[in-house]
Amino acid sequence: MHGCCTPTCRKWTLFGFAAFFLLFGILLVLFTDDIVQAVKNQELNVGSNKTKEYKNWEETPIPMYIDFYLFNWTNAKEVIDSKWTIKPNFTQLGPYSFHEKHYRKNVIFNHNRTVTYQTQRLWHFAPEKTVGSLDDSITTINPILLTVANMIKYKHSLVKMGIDFFLEEKKINLTVTKTAREFLFDGYEDPILDLLKKLHLKNMDIPFTKFGWFANRNGSITYDGTYNMYDGSDDVRKLGKFTAWNYEEKSSYYPGHCGQVGGTSGELWYPVKDDKTIQVFSADVCSTLTLERNGTFEMLGVQSHKFVATEQVFDNGTLHPEMACFSPGEVVPSGVRNISECKFGAPAFLSYPHFYLADPFYTDAIVGMKPNASEHQMTMSIEPQTGIPVQVKVAAQINLKVEKIDKIKLLENVKTHYMPALWFKQYATVNEYLADQAKLLLTLPSIGHYTGYGIVGLGCLLAFIFGFVTWKKLWRGSDQEILLNQDAF
Structure with a gap:
């Protein structure tokens, strides 16, 4: 006691x-x-492989899907026989849906608080979300023919005549009919590709043996190139912002500020707080896309800032003068971005699906386009304090320009058109685990x-x-x- x-x-x-x-x-x-x-x-940086942000970035933490829609040219014979006096008609097929997974490979932590890495993408077919079959037969304009024609249109007549002779000998057509799986990931062989490999013509090197819009990409670590970005360890507002792509601070495909490497990958974000715009860099277009803040979006109790891609994204200077450097050659009506240099010389132009927000010039020339905001808008919703993506929906369409080229008989009677080949919608929404993480950080x-x-x-x-x-x-x-x-x- x-x-x-x-x-x-x-x-x-x-x-x-x-x-x-x-x-x-x-x-x-x-x-x-x-x-x-x-x-x-x-925790909100990738300066170490031990942070939560790094673990979420190293491997896609939420379910991500990509839906492909292919355009079937239903009246190709009638258009060609009429010497293009009638409008091409297109029917949309799909979606052909795939589950998408991203992995960061060959990650190097640099002394200047940046990270160098490559991205491996894996796609697995999702039959439960697909409408139709990967064996659907689809007719479209011949992309390899248009690519070669675009490469030689300014070359000497003898070169064009030689290519034309080969096209006739091999019975190459203006159209090609293949299955959905061949157009997407499987690819298909083409005699024109075989010829180019044998000729080794200057500035006509196409680095693949089969054509498919996503052939040779499934599982590739090197296809998207090598990125360098800030790790956010010294300033969280820098997190995920690119400083270089393929070891260059500027893309050679566009002049001026249009070629500047910047923005993020779209998956890793800094706190966007008071930002009015955000930028996403895409290796598929070798440039950035700018989205503007437009309202809010809520999911699983997490309030986010919603950013929307406007008509400015695919303008070429006709509506917004600062966008003129995205169309350094021929100026065309607003609504498409010329990505030919980025795509091995193919006359490829990127737009919103169904030419949404584009000049009526494009939809008036063909039949079958039905643009609408709910399906074809590109949006990203990001929690402003943590940078956690709440919902992402990226939608874009690949179009091929067909035009008259002298000495190439298949293209002597055509009229200039921008032919839709396919469009895709990539989407992901926050899961409960990440939503709980965001809410915890917000309530701390x-x-x-x-x-x-x-x-x-x-x-x-x-x-x-x-x-x-x-x-x-x-x-x-x-x-x-x-x-x-x-x-x-």
Whole structure:
């Protein structure tokens, strides 16, 4: 019993607890925001392979899908026989749906707080989401023929005549009919490709043996190139922003600011907070796409800023002068971006699906386009404080330009058209795990503040009790009396 705390001991212990809780609570209230920011700075970067952000970035953490829609040219014979006096008619087939997974490979952490890496993409067929079959037969304009014709249209007549002779000998047609699987990932062989490999003509090197819009890409680590980006370890606002692509700060495919490498991959984001625009760099177009903030979007209790791609993205200077460098050659009506240089010389032009937001010039020339915002708009919704993507929907269409080229008989009677070949929609939505992470990070300041207020309240209560008891002099006995009483027993 001699070890019992005396009244004086109890009194000052109470005072000590009161002072501790008051001080601790006040400090917690004052420095919660700094503590939370330190936690965010520690975890919301990819400067180390141990952070949560790195683990989420290294392998796609949420289900991602890509839907392909192929255009079937239903009246090709009639158009060709009429010498293009009637409009080409197209019917959309699909979607042919695939589950998409991304992996970061050959990751190198650099001393200047950047990361160098490559991306491996894997696609697995999703029959449950597909309409139709990968064995659907589809007729379209011959992409290899148009590519070769585009490459030689300014060459000497003898070269064009030689190519034309080969086309006639091999019975090459203006159209090609293949299955959906061949047009997408399997690819198909073409005698024109065989010829080019044998000739080794200057500036006519097509680096594949089979043609398919996504042939040789499934599982490839090198196809998308090598990226260098800020890791965000020194400034979270830099996280994910590209500094170079294929070791170059500027893409050679577009002049001026249009060739500047910037933006993010679209999967890893910094806190967008007050940003009015965001940029995404795509290796498929060798350039950036800019989206503008337009409202909000909520999913699984996470509120996000919604960014939308407008008509400016595929303008070429006719509506927005600053976009003129995306059309350094022939200026065409607004609504398509020339990606020919980026696609081995193919006369390829990127647009929104069904020429959504494009000049009526494109839809008036053909039949079958039905543009609408709900299906064909490109949007990204990002939680502004953490940069976690809540919903991503990227939609784009590949079109092939067909035009008259002298000395090539197959193209002597054509009229200039932009023929839709396919469009795709890539989409992903946040899952519960990432949504819970975002909500936890967002509520940490409130939790810290309310906890601090509670501790301050407890400290005040203890201080009040200490003051009240001291004031009333209710402590009984003295230390000596307690000891004497205990000895009496």
